[in-house]
Amino acid sequence: MWSFIARRLAGGILLLVVASSLTYLLMNANSGGIALRILGDQATAEQIAAKEAELGLDRPVLERFGEWALGAVRGDLGTSWFTSEGVWHTVFSRLPVTLSLVVGTVVVTTIVATALGVLAATRRGRVDRVVQVLSVVGAAAPNFWIGLMLVVGFALTLRWFPATGFVSPAVSAAGWAASITLPIVALALGSVAAVTQQVRSAFIEVEGRDYVRTLRSRGLGERTVLFGHVLRGAATPALTVLALQFVGLLGGAVVVERVFALPGLGETIANATTSGDVPLVMGVVVVSVALVVVVNLVIDILAGWINPKARVS
């Protein structure tokens, strides 16, 4: 089990290194015009040259990359070109918002998709058709549009929830819950649709296996067979889809945060992209890839815990 975890961790670190190197080199390959953008149109050639020297843009890109990478390993992701605030600090003050959103969505998805998928697999008929329709709707409607509709319906018209803004759980737990409910619903619809489909088909596939017949023949109750054994067998493929969903949700959060004016990582990277704040964009990319690595590792360990065979391979 330990060597299994170690191998997965090594793979994750490799991903992190490759992804951040490529992104860095790509983003820094063409650094002309940045100083002008920071200083404004009125800047003189000397001012621009001075600014470029200050930011280190006059040095070769590989040299700057080496410096950045050394800093990143020590936990220093540089300084924003526009606000002069530490990237590490900015990212970590925004992280809780995005994590509330994404983790909340994953939890909601897991619960709802498992319930719906199992229901569709065991009942078939009408429940099944409802789930099929839901999965098409969930896949078809972009999450930010669902978010907009939710804002119009529940926040502006019915006034049940705040339309925008984030309340820290440290300030008010109820306020926090109210502020992330609509965003989570907007994000969750799509992932619920995808994961439900997966749970449904995996459940049907596992229920048809020989050992399920044998377990039934032992006189174990239907509940034990379905929830103790079939669901466990169906969990591995469902977890794989959930991991993929997490990667997608990080992207989805970027747009949904804009809809609900949540000050998260997504809002940060969207603004940094518009202004061309390379260090900040890099910081967010690195932190989100790191998040993906951690989540994949957790999912792999979970899968290994559920499925004894996975630990070997």
Place this chain on the structure above:
Amino acid sequence: MSAAPLTTAPLTTAVLRASETGADRSLTRRLLRNPLGLTAIVLLGLIVLLSVLAPWIAPHDPNHVDLAVAFDPPSATHWLGADSAGRDVLSRLLTGGRLTLLGAAIGLTVAVVVGLVSGLVAGYYGGWFDTLSDLSTSLVMALPNMMILLAIRVVVGPSLWITMAVFGLLISPSIYRLVRSGVRQVRGELYVDAARVSGLSDARIIARHVLFVVRAPIIIQAAIIGGIAIAIQSGLEFLGLGDQTVPTWGVMLSEGFGNLYIAPLLILWPGLAIALTIGSLVLFGNALRDALEDKPAAPRLRGGVARQSTATATATATADDDVALSVRGLTVGYPTTSDALKTVIESVTFDVRRGEILGLVGESGSGKTQTAWSVLGLLPRGAVVESGAIVHDGVDLLADAGRTQRGLLGRRIAYVPQEPMSNLDPYFTVGHQLVAPMRKHLGLGRAEARDRATQLLAHVGIPDPVRTMKAYPHEISGGMAQRVLIAGAVSCDPDLIVADEPTTALDVTVQAEILDLLRSLQAERGLSMVLVTHNFGVVADLCDSVVVLRGGQVVEQGPAAALLSAPQHPYTRDLLAATLDGTAPRSVSDAAYAELEAAR
């Protein structure tokens, strides 16, 4: 984005499997016969047509500003109203469709070209390219697309075309994996070898045989990717990161969002257009997949519990004290597409006396496993007991929709399956699978049950029972697994055992040991047993009486000794001759046959 992770790996294999066997000409017809598929195609066609014709059919210049009509509601001149700058919403919607679809098409083209070429090369030639591309594929798949696209935008600026091309590159692994596994599968086929031997060039083999197989799966994946492309693109534009000078649907959404409090309707139209387009792409993909698999309607009934007619039932069942199991006029059918039932066993009647071993003999498809599963009440989903009775120890098992039958499973009636390795739950230890039924039926505590299970394992001839208790099924051999399953069957002291070809899947030497074990257990506990087999050697070895089945009907039955020495029915004689020749009847398993029946 909501749809981003829809890279459906399980779909891939199912579709690949299906597309190999599926007759291709009728595929289009099946697709069009599906009402959802037809709707999707019509909708998509309409959207594409309107978008292409936009420059000619748009009632106004999409960029014509007229502040006098800003935020006007729908009117005769502006059917869908006007936006914040008084531009005609309908005209912008049509022109926006053109640009949005063009952007998606660029992403799709890049994804298909890159995925297809690299997948073909990696799958067909393997080698270092395969290793390298597989590695980079898993790297790319773990990247959050949206973040990367945002980073790219910093470098190249707000170009719709470049963004979509990069998106195509990021999503190409889903096509790559599809193509690679398809090519892998085909490459091993004999006809590809034959083509190579006959001197066809690699390029022609790929074009003629390999592309043919992956064609339909690629179309399905392309539909999904097209949807994701539109969602991602409009998401970026919604963030205000798109090219604001071209009126795409995403730009319109972004603009509507800015004026959400003034004119909430402005976000409705582009949103609907996006949802309709992606929705019909998804539906089209689903319909094509269904057409490929050519799935019949799934059966809805739980098998083996409902008896339709009781006319001939208990009346004829004997209340003989000496009979452990009495099967009378048992008829079982499976639903077909035309609502009629296809009968798989008909009027099967036999008695098992106490302490007797009865052999159910027949070739594959004779209905012997169906009979065994009926006795257990474990017929596959969809099966219907049309008529007949199964009486165990004087109790009609089918009387209350199978509740009595289920109540007896494990504690009075037990089952030994055919294929040992697939009949243990791979996720649980052997010990757990033995202990759970004993705790439930015998009311034992955890420690007691473990002790008893360990003793049982020793009793059925497992050399290191303590270690085996802790082992997972994949850690023990097939012969061991069958011993575990037999131990499980007898663990709660049943009086009737149904054994379905308990030795067929095992090595010859192990077969004899397992038969010995069954015999000794039966003798020691006075068990009654129904033994399903196609092997008359096993019958001669073990059985007291025999029922010969053919095509779901009993052709001959009687005491084993008499039937073996003087078979009356020609079919029995044929079967017997086949066994004596040493050639066993066809080895297609009954389980596989049952699956076929269930699917029919």
